[in-house]
Amino acid sequence: MSEEKKELSAEDKARLKAQFDLPWRQELRKSMPAKDRTKIQRQKMPERPADVRNADFLEVNQGLSAQAAQLEAKRCLDCPNSPCVLGCPVSIDIPSFVKLIEKGEFEAAARKLKETNSLPAICGRVCPQESQCEAVCTMKRASGVSVAIGNLERFAADYERERGKVVMPRLSPATGRKVAVVGAGPAGLTVAGDLAKAGHQVTVFEALHTAGGVLVYGIPEFRLPKRILKAEVEYLRRLGVELRLNFVVGRTATMEDLKAQGYEAFFVASGAGLPNFMKIPGENLVGVYSANEYLTRVNLMKAYDFPNYDTPMLVGRKVAVIGGGNVAMDSVRNAKRLGAEWAAIIYRRSAQEMPARAEEIHHAEEEGIEFHYLQAPTKFIGDESGRVQAMECLKMELGEPDASGRRRPVPMKGSEYVKEVDLVVMAIGQSPNPLIGQTTPGLKMGKWGNVDVDWKTMATSIPGVWAGGDIVRGGATVILAMGDARLAAAQMDQHLKSLGKKQG
Amino acid sequence: MPKILRRERLVPNIHVLEVEAPEVAAKAQAGQFVMVMPDERGERIPLTIADWDRKAGSVTVVFMMVGTTSHKLAGLKAGDEIPVFVGPLGKPAEVGSYGSVLCAGGCFGIAAIHPIARAMKEAGNKVTVLIDVKASYLLYWEDKLRKVSDRFLVSARDPHFSSKEYVPHKVRSLLDGPDKPGRVVAIGCTYLMSSVSEATRAAGVRTMVALNPIMVDGTGMCGACRCTVGGKPKFACVDGPEFDGHAVDWGEVFFRRKSYVEDEMKSLCVWERGRLGPESVEEVPQGV
Numbered sequence: 001m002s003e004e005k006k007e008l009s010a011e012d013k014a015r016l017k018a019q020f021d022l023p024w025r026q027e028l029r030k031s032m033p034a035k036d037r038t039k040i041q042r043q044k045m046p047e048r049p050a051d052v053r054n055a056d057f058l059e060v061n062q063g064l065s066a067q068a069a070q071l072e073a074k075r076c077l078d079c080p081n082s083p084c085v086l087g088c089p090v091s092i093d094i095p096s097f098v099k100l101i102e103k104g105e106f107e108a109a110a111r112k113l114k115e116t117n118s119l120p121a122i123c124g125r126v127c128p129q130e131s132q133c134e135a136v137c138t139m140k141r142a143s144g145v146s147v148a149i150g151n152l153e154r155f156a157a158d159y160e161r162e163r164g165k166v167v168m169p170r171l172s173p174a175t176g177r178k179v180a181v182v183g184a185g186p187a188g189l190t191v192a193g194d195l196a197k198a199g200h201q202v203t204v205f206e207a208l209h210t211a212g213g214v215l216v217y218g219i220p221e222f223r224l225p226k227r228i229l230k231a232e233v234e235y236l237r238r239l240g241v242e243l244r245l246n247f248v249v250g251r252t253a254t255m256e257d258l259k260a261q262g263y264e265a266f267f268v269a270s271g272a273g274l275p276n277f278m279k280i281p282g283e284n285l286v287g288v289y290s291a292n293e294y295l296t297r298v299n300l301m302k303a304y305d306f307p308n309y310d311t312p313m314l315v316g317r318k319v320a321v322i323g324g325g326n327v328a329m330d331s332v333r334n335a336k337r338l339g340a341e342w343a344a345i346i347y348r349r350s351a352q353e354m355p356a357r358a359e360e361i362h363h364a365e366e367e368g369i370e371f372h373y374l375q376a377p378t379k380f381i382g383d384e385s386g387r388v389q390a391m392e393c394l395k396m397e398l399g400e401p402d403a404s405g406r407r408r409p410v411p412m413k414g415s416e417y418v419k420e421v422d423l424v425v426m427a428i429g430q431s432p433n434p435l436i437g438q439t440t441p442g443l444k445m446g447k448w449g450n451v452d453v454d455w456k457t458m459a460t461s462i463p464g465v466w467a468g469g470d471i472v473r474g475g476a477t478v479i480l481a482m483g484d485a486r487l488a489a490a491q492m493d494q495h496l497k498s499l500g501k502k503q504g
Numbered sequence: 505m506p507k508i509l510r511r512e513r514l515v516p517n518i519h520v521l522e523v524e525a526p527e528v529a530a531k532a533q534a535g536q537f538v539m540v541m542p543d544e545r546g547e548r549i550p551l552t553i554a555d556w557d558r559k560a561g562s563v564t565v566v567f568m569m570v571g572t573t574s575h576k577l578a579g580l581k582a583g584d585e586i587p588v589f590v591g592p593l594g595k596p597a598e599v600g601s602y603g604s605v606l607c608a609g610g611c612f613g614i615a616a617i618h619p620i621a622r623a624m625k626e627a628g629n630k631v632t633v634l635i636d637v638k639a640s641y642l643l644y645w646e647d648k649l650r651k652v653s654d655r656f657l658v659s660a661r662d663p664h665f666s667s668k669e670y671v672p673h674k675v676r677s678l679l680d681g682p683d684k685p686g687r688v689v690a691i692g693c694t695y696l697m698s699s700v701s702e703a704t705r706a707a708g709v710r711t712m713v714a715l716n717p718i719m720v721d722g723t724g725m726c727g728a729c730r731c732t733v734g735g736k737p738k739f740a741c742v743d744g745p746e747f748d749g750h751a752v753d754w755g756e757v758f759f760r761r762k763s764y765v766e767d768e769m770k771s772l773c774v775w776e777r778g779r780l781g782p783e784s785v786e787e788v789p790q791g792v
Contacts, residue, residue: 246590274739279737284730284756306767309546310546311720
């Protein structure tokens with residue numbers, strides 16, 4: 001996997017230092033002693049009541065008020081070494097935007113964010129901040145509780161979108177160089193934004209009829225309202241990015257074909273669009289969904305509003321979701337909202353090993369989701385019409401740590417039991433989508449079906465082709481995809497600029 | 505958005521749709537399909553590509569009216585636009601030199617078998633097209649199919665045609681005949697494809713079928729179209745749609761096709777009431 005970022009680049013360090021030394025920052029630091037800052041309580045994110053929200057699809061988190069955001073921003077010590085920036089996969093100048101919020105310059109804070117992150121309203125909602133920027137926050141060491149960087153990011157971005165004026169950045173002069181981006185998910189949209197700002201002519205090719213990738217088909221409305229994604233995509237359009245929806249690169253045209261049409265650089269970000277299954281008996285019964293299908297029917301196709309929308313979905317009264325990641329949490333909370341009487345997570349390890357974000361687990365618990373640890377299905381049992389009606393599970397105990405460092409679940413002999421269920425969602429991970437690999441001769445693939453890259457540059461085995469996000473990582477996170485994208489975009493920009501300005 | 509160039513009723517419940525889609529036309533190969541969504545609230549469904557014109561940039565599909573989506577498609581007229589007509593998807597059909605090839609089609613498969621028969625003929629095979637229809641008035645594209653075949657046969661339970669055998673029986677008698685096919689391809693309803701596969705199993709003639717399970721994205725992302733072939737899990741959209749009919753777990757295909765029958769009826773009732781007025785159709789079924 002990718003190399004951990006150990007140190008910021010010299011440019012990043014200089015950029016941060018210049019901001020840190022600005023007179024207004026110095027004054028703001030002096031305006032309140034650090035001791036007093038540590039005394040401020042972390043501002044709670046307002047949430048809709050659990051028993052109301054678990055019956056609808058409206059957003060759970062309501063966002064900080066301006067007053068709460070400013071108070072929260074005051075908690076930031078504006079420490080000179082700013083470890084949070086190192087904790088961020090896209091190296092956002094976190095102290096600067098937080099201090100702009102403290103000062104009340106919310107729109108300036110949003111612009112500061114957008115210098116390094118083209119999708120702040122999304123990252124503020126779905127990033128695992130607790131294991132990134134907030135994990136290393138100096139305030140966390142000082143008081144035990146980090147600054148709510150993610151909530152502040154969301155606040156600034158929402159403020160700009162809802163109340164402020166979205167200011168377009170200055171674009172570099174047009175280079176006339178054409179860039180093709182494969183996939184309009186978080187990685188693809190990030191590269192598109194960066195390269196459009198650098199003056200290149202960017203086209204994003206998307207297989208589905210809506211841009212956003214996992215942000216539109218995977219992450220539910222109650223966690224990321226689609227209007228936010230729409231606004232971010234609109235912003236990219238205004239930057240001059242062309243979106244070609246309903247275009248499957250590899251099938252509608254291969255990368256070779258696009259090259260012949262004058263595209264000189266490619267970024268492959270076609271995502272982890274291939275759901276994993278356990279390969280156990282009964283997995284193809286009616287009523288056993290992959291999480292991808294289950295979430296796509298609800299989010300992209302709006303099956304929750306059937307028959308006003310035409311796409312149907314099976315609704316379960318007793319729903320088991322297999323897996324312990326964020327996708328599993330999204331699926332099980334969806335099932336509850338669609339009316340399940342019993343909606344449960346079935347996870348083969350214990351709570352400590354569960355990879356989902358703490359916030360998602362907490363929200364799910366509040367909403368009445370059951371958690372069944374240390375067990376895994378061994379088979380699904382169907383009725384005479386082929387619909388799942390029960391599952392057989394095996395109990396586990398934890399053994400020695402495996403390659404991931406987590407303790408390996410070991411089946412307990414003879415512990416099988418049968419549980420009645422009428423809907424099962426398999427949320428045990430995704431593999432990279434096979435289409436690009438199948439249709440691009442010469443593209444070196446890894447052993448998991450992923451596109452192989454040089455992690456320092458995100459370059460693939462084919463000159464002029466870069467890749468990032470889940471197509472190289474398998475199922476990872478939005479922000480890691482965006483981190484790959486920023487790295488690749490810088491390399492692609494360099495490459496395109498080295499070709500010189502295109503004549504005519 | 506892709507523009508409809510032509511929409512015609514071929515036989516009472518089967519329509520042809522010709523769509524302006526130059527990129528799909530440029531790449532289309534026999535055996536591939538497109539994902540189609542008739543309007544912004546519609547469902548995405550797979551339709552086999554039945555013909556294309558690379559010069560004119562058009563692609564032709566043929567579909568049977570079953571649920572809401574196909575009813576919506578059947579209401580389109582030239583000049584209308586639809587939000588999704590994406591492709592060509594899936595792996596192209598296996599085409600090689602087999603000597604004599606039997607192409608069997610029924611229902612929408614009468615059209616879907618057309619490009620495969622053509623490709624088989626272009627590859628130098630002697631092509632027999634065998635069409636299954638319930639009655640003579642349900643036959644369409646006879647001229648088109650005659651052009652791409654050396655022998656054109658129809659099996660219909662209708663005195664109009666001499667052969668009253670159902671397709672699998674006819675397949676068996678062809679296997680026993682002088683010009684024994686070295687390869688069979690069958691496209692149509694699940695029953696036709698499974699029964700043709702059964703008919704050729706004993707003779708061991710490789711028989712390819714184009715599975716048409718329920719799909720959502722059509723590019724491998726969702727897994728709705730998963731099936732078991734040779735005991736292994738496969739996705740019809742990226743591993744198929746063409747598979748060895750002798751290796752397909754047909755029972756599973758039948759079950760999975762029927763996943764949403766009640767919802768589909770409910771959706772159709774709602775759509776008909778919206779179009780024809782609340783008095784026009786029976787109550788929308790409750791529950792489900």
